[in-house]
Amino acid sequence: MSPERYLLLVGAGQSPDPVAHAEAHLAPTDFQRHDIGAEITLFAPSALPVLRHDRYVVIGQIVGASSALLSDCCRPEQLIEHAWGNYIAIGLGVDGAPDWILRAPLGHLPAYRTNANGTEIIGSHAGLVLGAIGRAPALNWDFVKYHLAFAHLQTRQTGLLGIDELLGGECWDLTMDGPWQRRTIWTPWRWIAPDREITDPVKARQALRGSVECAVAGLIPRDMPCLLELSGGVDSSILAAALAAHGADARAVTLVTDEREGDERFYARAAATATGLPLAELAVPDKVDLAMPAAVRCARPGLPMTLSLADDLLAQKARTEIIGAFVSGAGGDCVFCSPGSAAPAADVLRRFGIGKAAWTAIDALARIHHASAWEVAKMAWRQARNATPPPAWPRTSGYLVNDALPETPPDHPWLEEPADVLPGKRSHVRAILAALAHVEGYGRQEVAPSRFPLLSQPVVETALRIPTWLWIENGRDRAVARTAWSGILPANVLDRRTKGGLDSYAIAMLDRNRNALRTFLLEGHIARSGLLDRPRLEAALARTARRGDAEVYLLFPLIDAEAWARTWLGAP
Incomplete structure (x- = not known):
């Protein structure tokens, strides 16, 4: 079982009942009890790191700063500035009482929350939270209609009544008069400001490659066996190169279906050969039972049922080879700003007006999308001139009856965008947000945790600083990423225009x-x-x-x- 499980009770000194109930519930497990002052009790396996400082405690994986520098932090803003990772941090007042609770920006250690008799209960799994307080699960049908109407938007709301989630980059502050209050500490909009832009193409490539290698080195210890899901696409191949540069104990696996688009062995073999990673090829059975319960209880629908047998194959391989972590390139298209519209050209028009730069961007997009340059120009012009922002999030009826169809999406702090945001950067941020809705709920994560270097704080912050028009140079999508690994990965992988799929x-x-x-x-x-x-x-x-x-x-x-x-x- 994956060690990344925990149950945190804050304010436990006010009522001992939740702690006693949680301890009894967790008695058959390998969880250990940590009492942090009189108000905080943590239950976690011994393999989950717990780092204690005078002014805060960190649960999980934190990287990016020296212990001496971290010891001087006393506010969540300072912690975010100096470190990153997959962690939950609890701030302590001078009296040792809880002051704030932070979930790492773009951290993938979940934080599901409820309250029982005045005690805040936060856990890595919704089932842990419910079991610890003896509460039977009740589904939140309001969530279900929002989930089906606004695809790929994961907010604080969960599918279980009484349980919400602390999002990455959010803090739960204890106010002066007692109640806890949610506050957003990290937002992507800080990183798109013009004074943060990396406008030089060479510096952009260097910064991006450095951030990916930093993320891989920080997330994957060299001596921990890891399994890379390698399709042979640009994103997973870049991770193969970064793992090889790090000297990680890594091996790769590519999944193969009977359908032509599901067979990417040619590219996966090329990437594996270039990086020296041993490659296994697993055939995915073509008889999936879709009409059955999901394998794992999650706070929201997670694993697509069509991928259930593929998920089982990866879990079994991890058990057999004693894998410590899965490594996935999930979100790479979104982070590396693969354009879905004419928005990058609209950004150039907004920033520089009509001129050579705009026509260069229009030509590049026309080549990427195999479209007419005049059609791209018209679309870019409309986006550049349109002062009315698009809907907060795309909506579909999703087979809902009209009376159940919600008008507006649920709140998410990333949807509170600056008034002067460029159309392409809006699309970039929203694409990353959509990617984050698909990283949890996989059965293999019960065997070993998943690591998503391309959706980590260093990589996302760097990618957001790179203007959208640099990502489409010379008519190639994800151009900054492709060029950054030129000479390291084979040309047939970096120049690949087709994309496998299921x-x-x-x-x-x-x-x-x-x-x-x-x-x-x-x-x-x-x-x-x-x-x-x-x-x-x-x-x-x-x-x-x-x-x-x-x-x-x-x-x-x-x-x-x-x-x-x-x-x-x-x-x-």
Whole structure:
């Protein structure tokens, strides 16, 4: 079992009952009890680092500063400035009482929170939090409708009543009159300011490569066996190069499906050969049962059910080879600013006006998207001149009945953007936010933790400082990243324009499960909650699944949400 599990009780001195209940609940586990003053009790396995200073305690992985420098920190802002990682920090007043609780910016150690008899209870897993206080799970159907209507947006809200989440970069402060209050400490908008920009292409490449190598070295100890999920795409190949440069005890695995787009062995082999990482090739079975509960109880729907057998394969390999961590390039497209629109050219128009720079950006985007330069120019001009910001987050009906369809997305601090934000930087930040919604809830993380170097604080801060137009130089998406590893990774990987995927595999699985899914969805928990537009759902299930059919793609998040609900509630 992964060691990255903890349960934290703050204000425990006011009521001993939650502590006693938690201790009894955790007695059969390998959790150890740490009493930090009279008000704080921590339960965690011995393998989870716990660092104590006079003015704060850190749970988890913290890197980037010397012990002497860290010992001088007494405020969360100072900790963020000097260090980064996957940690939760508890600030202590001069009397040793709790003062603040911080979750690391872009940290992937979760912090689910509730309150019991005046005690704040925060844990790495929602099931730990509920079990420690003896509370039965109850689903939050309000969350479900937001989850289905606003895809890829993960906020403080969870799918369990009474439990919310402290987001990365947020702090839980104890106010003067007693109540705890949430405060955002880290925001991506600080890093897009013009005075922080890295406008020189050479310096941008150097800074990006340095940040990735720093992230890999900080997250992956050299002596810890790790398993890289290597597709042979630009992002995972860059991590292969960084792991090799670090001298990590790393090996790679690539997953292969029967569908042509799911076979990337040619590129994965090239990246593995260039970096010296041993490569295993695992065939993913083509018979996935989509109409079943998810394997892991999570606060929200996590693992896509179409990937369940692939997840099982990776978990089994980690058990066999005693892997200490999975390494994933998840979020690389988003962090490395792969453009989905004409926004980078709109940024140039806003910043420099009509001129050579604008036409260069327009030409680059036309080449990337195989589009007409005039069409790109029109789109960029409209975005540059449009003073009305786009909707806070894209909305889909997601098979919800009209009465259940929410009008606006739930709050997230990153959606509070500066008035003068450039269109491309808005898209860049939102893409990173969307990527963060897909890093939890995988069964393999119960075997070993996942590390996401490209979604770490050093890499994201550096990427945000690089203007969008540098990422599209010479008509290549992610150009800064591609050029930064030129001469290290093979040209056929760095110049790759195609992208593998599992669309065909997922569509085939949907067709194979069609009959079982009718009962699974139409008689499931979500249908019985009254949220679903049954006629529209029945029509979608009756059609042959085809790529490009938007109605078919909307079935996948619904399947995952129903599987998640059944994990908590059982069969309806």
